[in-house]
Amino acid sequence: MRYISTRGEAPILEFDDVLLAGLARDGGLYLPESWPQFSPEQIRSMQGLPYTDVALQVMLPFVGECVTKSQLSDIIKEAYSGFDHGDVAPMKKVGENEWLLELFHGPTLAFKDMALQFLGRMFDHVLKQRGERITIVGATSGDTGSAAIEACRDRDTIDIFITFPDGRVSEVQRRQMTTVTSHNVHNIAVRGTFDDCQDMLKALFNDTAFRGQYKLSAVNSINWARIMAQIAYYFWAAVNAGAPDTRVAFSVPTGNFGNVFAGYAAQQMGLPIEQLVVGSNSNDILTRFFNSGTMEMNGVGPTISPSMDIQISSNFERLLFDLCDRDGKQVAKTMEGFRKSGKFDVSADQLARARVLFDAARFDDDQTREGIQAFHKETGELLDPHSILGILAQREVRKNPSIPMISLATAHPAKFPDAVEQAVSIRPQLPNRLADLLERDEEYTVLDNDLAQVKSYIEDTLRVKGNPS
Numbered sequence: 001m002r003y004i005s006t007r008g009e010a011p012i013l014e015f016d017d018v019l020l021a022g023l024a025r026d027g028g029l030y031l032p033e034s035w036p037q038f039s040p041e042q043i044r045s046m047q048g049l050p051y052t053d054v055a056l057q058v059m060l061p062f063v064g065e066c067v068t069k070s071q072l073s074d075i076i077k078e079a080y081s082g083f084d085h086g087d088v089a090p091m092k093k094v095g096e097n098e099w100l101l102e103l104f105h106g107p108t109l110a111f112k113d114m115a116l117q118f119l120g121r122m123f124d125h126v127l128k129q130r131g132e133r134i135t136i137v138g139a140t141s142g143d144t145g146s147a148a149i150e151a152c153r154d155r156d157t158i159d160i161f162i163t164f165p166d167g168r169v170s171e172v173q174r175r176q177m178t179t180v181t182s183h184n185v186h187n188i189a190v191r192g193t194f195d196d197c198q199d200m201l202k203a204l205f206n207d208t209a210f211r212g213q214y215k216l217s218a219v220n221s222i223n224w225a226r227i228m229a230q231i232a233y234y235f236w237a238a239v240n241a242g243a244p245d246t247r248v249a250f251s252v253p254t255g256n257f258g259n260v261f262a263g264y265a266a267q268q269m270g271l272p273i274e275q276l277v278v279g280s281n282s283n284d285i286l287t288r289f290f291n292s293g294t295m296e297m298n299g300v301g302p303t304i305s306p307s308m309d310i311q312i313s314s315n316f317e318r319l320l321f322d323l324c325d326r327d328g329k330q331v332a333k334t335m336e337g338f339r340k341s342g343k344f345d346v347s348a349d350q351l352a353r354a355r356v357l358f359d360a361a362r363f364d365d366d367q368t369r370e371g372i373q374a375f376h377k378e379t380g381e382l383l384d385p386h387s388i389l390g391i392l393a394q395r396e397v398r399k400n401p402s403i404p405m406i407s408l409a410t411a412h413p414a415k416f417p418d419a420v421e422q423a424v425s426i427r428p429q430l431p432n433r434l435a436d437l438l439e440r441d442e443e444y445t446v447l448d449n450d451l452a453q454v455k456s457y458i459e460d461t462l463r464v465k466g467n468p469s
């Protein structure tokens with residue numbers, strides 16, 4: 001399988017290079033040159049298989065020669081062996097033709113583990129094969145940092161540095177990062193905001209000498225391999241709901257458009273998906289887009305579903321590429337305009353094509369809390385403030401109630417205990433393995449919002465470890 005950039009100017013790469021590159025050199029995002037196709041018979045043959053077998057079948061056509069089928073199988077089995085539930089991603093019936101797909105049974109209690117547990121091991125495999133090491137740097141406002149740390153901890157081929165705004169992430173989120181004291185994990189609390197952390201991250205990547213010397217790499221949601229790993233659970237859930245003998249629909253609490261784009265990819269690969277519902281909080285740029293054809297930034301404000309507090313949805317560019325009939329020049333021009341003016345429009349025809357599959361709805365914090373409460377009363381299930389947005393959205397815009405609707409639950413309620421407690425006066429409990437999280441020792445370094453300090457911290461840390469300097 002070969003991969004092309006959405007902006008058409010970057011080199012065409014194989015899977016292992018795409019994995020390590022993250023962003024394409026022309027600023028675009030990598031996509032497979034064509035979608036592998038699964039026939040109804042192939043999809044039917046997945047019925048009754050364990051999660052890891054479905055994932056192997058779905059991912060195999062994408063990976064090329066850097067990994068054999070049996071190696072990939074081992075990587076997948078290992079990636080999901082630490083999950084708290086035997087089904088990896090269990091499905092629950094929550095209404096007439098309504099299902100919940102629980103994606104939060106991984107080590108950090110959010111769906112990001114579904115992709116990152118796989119990604120960390122895949123990085124390790126490719127780097128060992130090449131005899132190389134890398135330095136992963138990331139900035140987090142919460143979920144991504146801990147999921148990336150859990151994915152990379154204890155790996156000899158990787159050092160990982162994560163910055164987060166000091167005092168501005170929840171205690172559970174901070175401790176999920178800082179209590180991992182592996183030799184290769186380095187947590188940095190920055191005296192600043194999340195935006196400051198992100199700006200510094202960009203500056204590190206833009207420093208080509210630094211970037212080259214320390215082989216900087218990223219695991220953010222634009223990495224193709226993350227999307228690829230997420231496609232697997234759309235197939236898994238669909239066959240559990242009766243596909244290919246019935247069509248199915250999905251509803252997805254959406255931020256960067258990575259998760260729901262994996263659903264689009266599954267549909268392109270032959271999975272009979274009738275509808276994809278995008279759920280937004282009050283940072284609703286995507287809902288406004290699907291309802292108007294105009295993508296327009298208008299700032300970002302804090303909500304009780306912080307992992308969806310985004311200004312722009314970077315993975316949307318992958319859908320735009322198809323809406324532009326895979327014309328990279330057109331995408332580059334549109335994205336350049338967006339960067340300058342904070343706004344772009346698609347044509348009526350392009351919007352209509354997107355709307356064949358996608359619908360969207362948005363809800364503010366009050367509606368989110370009311371939703372958690374009503375859903376708990378109705379089903380006995382406690383949902384976190386992200387997952388409930390998928391339920392609320394599909395109940396508003398669902399097209400065909402005779403088709404199974406699968407709502408993705410993206411975080412464990414105990415990851416956001418304050419919001420849940422406000423809604424239902426019940427404080428959700430962490431799973432046993434994390435019960436002592438608040439007592440564990442923490443290890444992190446506090447630095448000023450100063451690029452030079454962060455740079456020399458990275459250099460000193462790697463030098464002490466005897467890494468390339």
Ligand SMILES: *Cc1c(COP(=O)(O)O)cnc(C)c1O
Nearest residue numbers: 254255256257258259307410411
């Ligand atoms: C990251 C995240 C999301 C948003 O997912 P995208 O792939 O960015 O759309 C939703 N819910 C939770 C709990 C998350 O951590």
